[in-house]
Amino acid sequence: MNPMSWATPDDVLLSTSLATYLDTNVVLEGACERVIVGDLYCDVPLGLYVIRGENVVLIGELDLGKEELPPHMACVSEAEIRKAQKADRESSDLKGTMRKRMEFLDFD
Template structure:
C-alpha cells in the first residue's frame, strides 16, 4: 500500500492531541462541554478525535451557592463537544467552602426558579423598551 493511500485519517495535529490526552489517563478530570455542562470523572479511554470515556462520571450542576453532582456512570463524550479538559487536584477542595451540596430535586427546583427569574427580567425589559427614546 502506498503512503498516499494510507487508511489513517489522523494528521500530525491529532497525534499531538492524543499524546496530550494520554497524560490524563486514569486521572480525575473536569470536562466542560459546549452546552455549558460540567462533567467529572476518571478518563479511561480516548481516540484521535478527542472522543473520551469517563468512568464514575457525574454532571456537576451549580446554581448560585448550591450544587449537586448527578451520577452518570460510564459516560462517552463526543470530542467535538469538548471545550476544556482539566485535571482535578485531589489534594484541594473542589469547591469553595460557602457552596452547599443539595439533592438533584433541589438543584432542579433552583434551576427552574433561576430560569423563571431570567424570563421575567427579559419580559420586563421588552415591556420597557418604549422608554428607550434615542
C-alpha cells in the same frame, strides 16, 4: 485503528501528561455533571459516557485532596438543584418580560 498505535507501552508508562490521549476516544465511567446555581451545587450522576476524540480539547486529572469550591458553596440534593434551576430560569424570564414591556420608554 488502535488509538495507542503511535505510542509504545514505555511512552505511556513514562508520560506525566495526558496530552497524548487528546486525539483518542475517551470512555468515562461514573461520569457526573456538576450543576451550580448561585451558592448551591450538586454532582448529578450521568453514568457511562463515550466521547469522540475529535470533541476532546482538554483532559486532566482531578486532585481529590484539594477543595475546588469556595467554602460558602452548599452541596444540595438533585431535587433541590433542579428546583433552584427552575426558579433561576423563571427569574430570568421575568426580567426579560419586564425589559420588553419597558422598551417603549425612551431613556436616551
